Amino acid sequence: MSERVPVLKLGQVLLVSIQVDLEDQIVLDLQDDLAERIVSTGATGVVIDITALEIVDSFVGRMLANTAAISRMLDAETVVVGMRPAVAITLVELGLSLGGVRTALTLEKGLALLERDRTVRTGRP
Amino acid sequence: MSERVPVLKLGQVLLVSIQVDLEDQIVLDLQDDLAERIVSTGATGVVIDITALEIVDSFVGRMLANTAAISRMLDAETVVVGMRPAVAITLVELGLSLGGVRTALTLEKGLALLERDRTVRTGRP
Amino acid sequence: MTGPRAVEDEQTVPIGSNDDVVRARQTVRTYAQQCGLSLVDQTKLVTAASELARNTLVYGGGGRMRCATVRNGARVGVHAVFEDNGPGIPDLDLALTDGWTSGSGMGLGLSGARRLVDEFALHSEPGSGTKVSVTKWAR
Amino acid sequence: MTGPRAVEDEQTVPIGSNDDVVRARQTVRTYAQQCGLSLVDQTKLVTAASELARNTLVYGGGGRMRCATVRNGARVGVHAVFEDNGPGIPDLDLALTDGWTSGSGMGLGLSGARRLVDEFALHSEPGSGTKVSVTKWAR
Ligand SMILES: Nc1ncnc2c1ncn2[C@@H]1O[C@H](COP(=O)(O)OP(=O)(O)O)[C@@H](O)[C@H]1O
Ligand SMILES: Nc1ncnc2c1ncn2[C@@H]1O[C@H](COP(=O)(O)OP(=O)(O)O)[C@@H](O)[C@H]1O
Numbered sequence: 001m002s003e004r005v006p007v008l009k010l011g012q013v014l015l016v017s018i019q020v021d022l023e024d025q026i027v028l029d030l031q032d033d034l035a036e037r038i039v040s041t042g043a044t045g046v047v048i049d050i051t052a053l054e055i056v057d058s059f060v061g062r063m064l065a066n067t068a069a070i071s072r073m074l075d076a077e078t079v080v081v082g083m084r085p086a087v088a089i090t091l092v093e094l095g096l097s098l099g100g101v102r103t104a105l106t107l108e109k110g111l112a113l114l115e116r117d118r119t120v121r122t123g124r125p
Numbered sequence: 126m127s128e129r130v131p132v133l134k135l136g137q138v139l140l141v142s143i144q145v146d147l148e149d150q151i152v153l154d155l156q157d158d159l160a161e162r163i164v165s166t167g168a169t170g171v172v173i174d175i176t177a178l179e180i181v182d183s184f185v186g187r188m189l190a191n192t193a194a195i196s197r198m199l200d201a202e203t204v205v206v207g208m209r210p211a212v213a214i215t216l217v218e219l220g221l222s223l224g225g226v227r228t229a230l231t232l233e234k235g236l237a238l239l240e241r242d243r244t245v246r247t248g249r250p
Numbered sequence: 251m252t253g254p255r256a257v258e259d260e261q262t263v264p265i266g267s268n269d270d271v272v273r274a275r276q277t278v279r280t281y282a283q284q285c286g287l288s289l290v291d292q293t294k295l296v297t298a299a300s301e302l303a304r305n306t307l308v309y310g311g312g313g314r315m316r317c318a319t320v321r322n323g324a325r326v327g328v329h330a331v332f333e334d335n336g337p338g339i340p341d342l343d344l345a346l347t348d349g350w351t352s353g354s355g356m357g358l359g360l361s362g363a364r365r366l367v368d369e370f371a372l373h374s375e376p377g378s379g380t381k382v383s384v385t386k387w388a389r
Numbered sequence: 390m391t392g393p394r395a396v397e398d399e400q401t402v403p404i405g406s407n408d409d410v411v412r413a414r415q416t417v418r419t420y421a422q423q424c425g426l427s428l429v430d431q432t433k434l435v436t437a438a439s440e441l442a443r444n445t446l447v448y449g450g451g452g453r454m455r456c457a458t459v460r461n462g463a464r465v466g467v468h469a470v471f472e473d474n475g476p477g478i479p480d481l482d483l484a485l486t487d488g489w490t491s492g493s494g495m496g497l498g499l500s501g502a503r504r505l506v507d508e509f510a511l512h513s514e515p516g517s518g519t520k521v522s523v524t525k526w527a528r
Contacts, residue, residue: 021272021275021276022272023268023269023271023272024268024271024304025268031214032210032214032429035210035211035213035214036210038210038230039209039210039230042230054279054293054296055275055293055296055297055300056297057297057300057301057304058301058355058356058358058359058362059300059304059355061356062356066214066217066218069217069222070210070213070214070217072222072228073208073213073216073217073222073223073226073228074208074210074213074228074230075228075229075230075234084293085290086289086290086292086293086294087293089290089293089294090290090293090294090297090366093294093362093365093366094297094301094358094362094365094366095348095349095358095361095362095365096356096358096362100222146411146414146415147411148407148408148410148411149407149410149443150407179418179432179435180414180432180435180436180439181436182436182439182440182443183440183494183495183497183498183501184439184443184494186495187495209432210429211428211429211431211432211433212432214429214432214433215429215432215433215436215505218354218433218501218504218505219436219440219497219501219504219505220487220488220497220500220501220504221495221497221501353503354503354504354505
């Protein structure tokens with residue numbers, strides 16, 4: 001139960017890659033860890049890579065939405081990358097469309113999106 | 126009960142640093158004072174430093190959102206700085222994501238953000 | 251609506267912890283793959299199972315899932331039943347309303363799971379537990 | 390779901406003014422620290438208490454908070470009860486709906502507080518007051 005999902009720092013961006021089917025407590029811990037790390041590192045972006053996730057249920061979906069909202073309040077932007085088509089189809093049918101969550105197809109595109117954002121916000125590259 | 130939170134003026138910016146757990150009436154007075162001072166000083170920015178705040182409940186959260194909206198109508202931009210990670214996590218769970226409120230991690234970053242803004246808006250540094 | 255059926259290879263997964271919810275998802279996925287459900291249908295069924303297993307744990311105070319292959323003539327599908335002896339659900343219609351939760355969830359588990367499967371049945375007696383059965387057929 | 394419990398060190402804070410709401414928050418924080426709640430859990434519990442204490446004052450016309458340490462086997466937590474003899478709540482489901490307020494609040498106090506704690510109970514009889522109990526366990 002002391003298992004935790006690793007959070008990497010890549011320049012100004014925190015990167016989380018979810019590799020396995022996570023139990024609920026680990027999902028909650030990840031949300032809290034990310035908030036902590038945004039503040040301690042001053043990161044301006046968060047990328048959550050869910051390429052490996054076979055399903056996203058309402059619990060994980062809520063974590064993604066909450067993390068986007070929390071990081072925004074801490075002045076960082078969150079992008080979820082790698083969502084599978086079947087997962088997107090299922091989430092909509094479940095009733096969760098993750099309106100407040102930005103997405104990109106790949107890690108590269110997600111990082112580029114955050115980079116573009118930062119340039120716009122700070123006025124420098 | 127005649128206690129009031131001090132509002133400092135720093136160039137074009139009004140600075141409020143909330144240092145203690147405030148009772149509701151003082152929170153409301155602060156909101157009114159800020160509106161008054163924006164108009165009387167012609168300030169273009171407001172920074173509310175909540176570094177010392179251990180919690181932000183829906184009452185204080187609403188004051189922050191209202192102050193952002195009021196100052197915008199008076200042509201000043203509000204930035205909330207120093208929100209703790211645990212406070213951001215709690216606000217989102219409470220159901221308040223402060224969509225209209227700009228945030229920065231530190232006072233320096235908040236002031237820099239307002240400065241940048243002013244340059245963009247006025248076209249001069 | 252549902253004709254004679256054969257239920258095969260039944261397996262029971264106890265649900266008493268967050269880990270068990272993960273195990274329940276994985277068990278359902280294995281059945282879904284063996285029955286030849288499409289990738290999208292597998293994803294829908296496993297997601298529904300995840301919601302229902304979590305409810306069994308959180309609201310039912312723990313219980314079990316029974317999973318099986320089901321046949322009806324030439325059709326094959328996966329059948330899963332989630333049971334607990336918890337407090338039950340006083341108002342089924344309310345519980346099936348999108349967004350309604352008695353706890354801190356999103357209130358999409360029951361209503362969403364119902365949309366994700368082909369057959370859905372919910373039985374609950376206040377005081378004597380809850381039973382939710384779902385079936386998803388291969389196309 | 391909830392086994393035998395021991396309640397210890399109970400303390401009562403009267404709630405009759407805005408100052409008392411501040412005192413209620415501080416009291417709950419002290420208990421939360423003593424019980425070893427994590428910083429995030431302390432913050433969640435104190436925020437919930439703040440919402441509930443304000444309701445006791447604003448809608449209940451004043452009342453009291455009782456706060457205590459609670460034990461259940463090896464688990465330890467904080468239990469807080471907010472009580473008033475005010476007008477009560479005619480429709481509990483409505484009052485628990487996100488965004489619903491009969492006054493000028495944001496309508497997030499009750500629903501939000503429920504999400505922030507581990508156990509939440511709301512009792513109210515129109516005409517004879519309101520009682521809200523919450524518990525948060527150390528992990
Ligand atoms: N197994 C169960 N036992 C008792 N109550 C349940 C059970 N499953 C669901 N419920 C009730 O139905 C409500 C709605 O469930 P659901 O739609 O899954 O949303 P959520 O899980 O987000 O609360 C729950 O909040 C709970 O009150
Ligand atoms: N102690 C109480 N006594 C009477 N009514 C209450 C009490 N607490 C809450 N309520 C009712 O429930 C409604 C919703 O409460 P809440 O979710 O805290 O939102 P808000 O405080 O913003 O109105 C209140 O507007 C009020 O009508």
